[in-house]
Amino acid sequence: MTGFVDGLRDRLRRLFQRHGSVDLKPFRRIVATAGGDADAVAGWSDTRLTEAADGLRTAVREAVEQQEAGRAKGGKKRKGATHPEFTDAQASEFCAIGREAADRALGLRPFDVQLVGTLALLSGHVVEMSTGEGKTLAGALAAAGYALQGRRVHVLSVNDYLARRDAEWMAPACRLLGVTVGWVNEGSTPEERRAAYEADITYAAVSELGFDVLRDRLCTEADDVVVRAPDVVIVDEADSVLVDEAKVPLVLAGARGAGVADQEMTKVVRRLRLGRHYEVDQDERNVFLTDAGTAEVERALGGVDLYSEEHVGSTLTRVNIALHAHALLHRDVDYIVRDGRVQLINASRGRVALLQRWPDGLQAAVEAKEGLAVSESGDVLDEITVQALISRYPTLCGMTGTAMPAAEQLYEFYRASIAVIPPNEPCIRVDRPDQLFQTRQAKESAIVAEISARHAEGRPVLVGTQDVAESERLAALLAEAEVPCVVLNAKNDAEEAAIIADAGAHERVTVSTQMAGRGTDIKLGGRDGEGRDRIVELGGLCVVGTARHPSRRLDQQLRGRAGRQGDPGDSVFFASAEDDLIGQHAPEAAERLASDEDGRLTGRDAQQVFDHAQRVAEGVGLEIHRNTWRYTSLVSHQRGLVSERRDELLRTDLASQQAAERHPERHADLVEEIGEDAVEHAARLIALYHLDDRWADHLAYLADLRESIHLRSLARENPLDEFHRAAIPAFREILTEAADKAAETFETATITSDGVDLDAEGLRRPSATWTYLINDNPFGSEADRAMRGVRAMIGGSTTKSPRRKKQATD
Numbered sequence: 001m002t003g004f005v006d007g008l009r010d011r012l013r014r015l016f017q018r019h020g021s022v023d024l025k026p027f028r029r030i031v032a033t034a035g036g037d038a039d040a041v042a043g044w045s046d047t048r049l050t051e052a053a054d055g056l057r058t059a060v061r062e063a064v065e066q067q068e069a070g071r072a073k074g075g076k077k078r079k080g081a082t083h084p085e086f087t088d089a090q091a092s093e094f095c096a097i098g099r100e101a102a103d104r105a106l107g108l109r110p111f112d113v114q115l116v117g118t119l120a121l122l123s124g125h126v127v128e129m130s131t132g133e134g135k136t137l138a139g140a141l142a143a144a145g146y147a148l149q150g151r152r153v154h155v156l157s158v159n160d161y162l163a164r165r166d167a168e169w170m171a172p173a174c175r176l177l178g179v180t181v182g183w184v185n186e187g188s189t190p191e192e193r194r195a196a197y198e199a200d201i202t203y204a205a206v207s208e209l210g211f212d213v214l215r216d217r218l219c220t221e222a223d224d225v226v227v228r229a230p231d232v233v234i235v236d237e238a239d240s241v242l243v244d245e246a247k248v249p250l251v252l253a254g255a256r257g258a259g260v261a262d263q264e265m266t267k268v269v270r271r272l273r274l275g276r277h278y279e280v281d282q283d284e285r286n287v288f289l290t291d292a293g294t295a296e297v298e299r300a301l302g303g304v305d306l307y308s309e310e311h312v313g314s315t316l317t318r319v320n321i322a323l324h325a326h327a328l329l330h331r332d333v334d335y336i337v338r339d340g341r342v343q344l345i346n347a348s349r350g351r352v353a354l355l356q357r358w359p360d361g362l363q364a365a366v367e368a369k370e371g372l373a374v375s376e377s378g379d380v381l382d383e384i385t386v387q388a389l390i391s392r393y394p395t396l397c398g399m400t401g402t403a404m405p406a407a408e409q410l411y412e413f414y415r416a417s418i419a420v421i422p423p424n425e426p427c428i429r430v431d432r433p434d435q436l437f438q439t440r441q442a443k444e445s446a447i448v449a450e451i452s453a454r455h456a457e458g459r460p461v462l463v464g465t466q467d468v469a470e471s472e473r474l475a476a477l478l479a480e481a482e483v484p485c486v487v488l489n490a491k492n493d494a495e496e497a498a499i500i501a502d503a504g505a506h507e508r509v510t511v512s513t514q515m516a517g518r519g520t521d522i523k524l525g526g527r528d529g530e531g532r533d534r535i536v537e538l539g540g541l542c543v544v545g546t547a548r549h550p551s552r553r554l555d556q557q558l559r560g561r562a563g564r565q566g567d568p569g570d571s572v573f574f575a576s577a578e579d580d581l582i583g584q585h586a587p588e589a590a591e592r593l594a595s596d597e598d599g600r601l602t603g604r605d606a607q608q609v610f611d612h613a614q615r616v617a618e619g620v621g622l623e624i625h626r627n628t629w630r631y632t633s634l635v636s637h638q639r640g641l642v643s644e645r646r647d648e649l650l651r652t653d654l655a656s657q658q659a660a661e662r663h664p665e666r667h668a669d670l671v672e673e674i675g676e677d678a679v680e681h682a683a684r685l686i687a688l689y690h691l692d693d694r695w696a697d698h699l700a701y702l703a704d705l706r707e708s709i710h711l712r713s714l715a716r717e718n719p720l721d722e723f724h725r726a727a728i729p730a731f732r733e734i735l736t737e738a739a740d741k742a743a744e745t746f747e748t749a750t751i752t753s754d755g756v757d758l759d760a761e762g763l764r765r766p767s768a769t770w771t772y773l774i775n776d777n778p779f780g781s782e783a784d785r786a787m788r789g790v791r792a793m794i795g796g797s798t799t800k801s802p803r804r805k806k807q808a809t810d
């Protein structure tokens, strides 16, 4: 009933309420009062400043203690956790000392609007502040504010570079406020991680935090856990993380042995030709063998029948994996080859995703395609989506330049409201109308002409491309036109900071893949801003987009690179009817468009077609997000229950108690023989092993279930209901089954004062683990998958998901 009422309320809300900014007046009032205290605070010594911050910390703690004591006296039970907050007077004092601390420690005196942003963050909102308005500082002060309220804060960045940069940059101001700061990077050791998470504020990339949370789930000693319980999360580039990346599952896999390359199949598919032997979906997510392709493969494999019972599960799956690697994963778009290894490119950020890989079979197939040694294979041990990861935090807030266009999703998925903070200086950037063309070739000629013209004027130009291959094509065209350019993409992201630092320099042309999500500052005149006046005179930075993105938000993020802090600048997007956006979302409309002899689209409706295609793309993106969440929220709930049990096993003597209940004699004998502690330790190891193993099996079952259920949806059953109908009972017995198995092992295993040797009992934990991201639905939407199922039934081939080895070999 509650679910029904909530659902109805949500629908009504969506119908009637426009998502607007929260009221900033109360924050403005507090900041104005803080302004009055500024002179007094300016005269304080550093020590006095730190003491004042400490005084705030104590006052908040005492207020919370008083509240709790009052509640206990009144006999009231605590209903949900209440979070400590500043009173208005405390908030005002915090603003005054925070501003002074930033000024002294960083040489940056926060503007009023930044403090308004800080207060909005402290109220749990997502804050919209334009590019270059100083979100990093507003976020750091909010983090310090939460820390003074006694909360533990994680500040999440989109990548390692920003996490470290922001932590190191902001730490001196936080230190002056008596607040400690740590950061985590991919290369951090477990000790460094633990120390970083012990700090009041921890900066980390989202994926790094997620992988730490997953790795913690494998610990068998409480002291090995690195991440403490989630409390407050401040998300930088909030819309990218909370919306664009939310659906991506982070996966932890455990080594099972050397991987095996399917050389035979790689050779077979290499001979296949697009159009004749196989076809690729318009959105490049699925590949199908044609009849001629099927015949060719069957012949190459010595005359097998791919659809016979013998081959349909195994050989056909192998063909599909190899074909997927051959036809759908492109070097320099989806991955690069570096140091003899395949490295994935994170599509939304145009960066190499180190230590990440595709699911087993697919990874091996790509490695075989590239003639590389095959890496280890493994089993999925656990996975979590970014959304589930962030939903664990009782308090969520964040900042971004583009929150309002994501308002609906932010409310729907996180119940987050938006505070739109006005700029410190009004934005004077000119966003020019789109330049639309019939063909990609005509578009690229026009892009080169535009860049050449701006370059000739001496203006810096930032070009945002969609992928690495496009960047390189454009760089070659610019070279032909004798326009020197710097290419920033996943191939050289180590040099990113240096390249970006100079992207605003005189005559500089920077071609960047997926600039949108990079969150780095471009200063006019170059890194030291020396040539700034000259660039201002010339008109500032010119941003060129080479295609419209799948959402307006991404377009805006790219445009926002120009015109920071009231700087001059302009932006223009080029687009063609041959772009993916149109091919995927408005192919029929594109056929009706008219163009002139330069290939420029002339009709008035051309712009509408592009806008429409983008709206459709946004709708598809939202639907994928909703759908993923509908599936994963159940899994996430189940995961929470398992985690709770696991934590209890890890930190208490529950495992030993359970063993004593089920096998009292064996337990008593062992305690006498080797002592209570040793028994407890052995029982714990055994119980954790079985719980983890059972959970990994359950995840594999759910993945299979989800895959198979799409076929049932053709029989007009609601796939989500079906999924729940099967997934809930499958989970119900997990905890009991794991405990039963643990009891069995406890009864039969050899347990000595040295403990229990799980390997010897055949209960092998993975020797090594690694992590990877699964991109949003790499094997297509539900509808695609249902269609593939039908095609398979009527005799065509499909790319069956190789998501899990278990599944692939079913």
Ligand SMILES: Nc1ncnc2c1ncn2[C@@H]1O[C@H](COP(=O)(O)OP(=O)(O)OP(=O)(O)O)[C@@H](O)[C@H]1O
Binding pocket: 108, 109, 110, 111, 114, 129, 130, 131, 132, 133, 134, 135, 136, 137, 401, 519, 520, 521
């Ligand atoms: N109060 C301030 N006074 C002077 N300069 C400031 C102030 N706050 C921030 N800055 C400067 O503004 C620049 C941009 O800051 P920051 O990178 O935090 O912006 P941002 O809002 O995060 O932009 P982006 O959208 O690019 O991430 C930095 O060079 C920083 O030093």
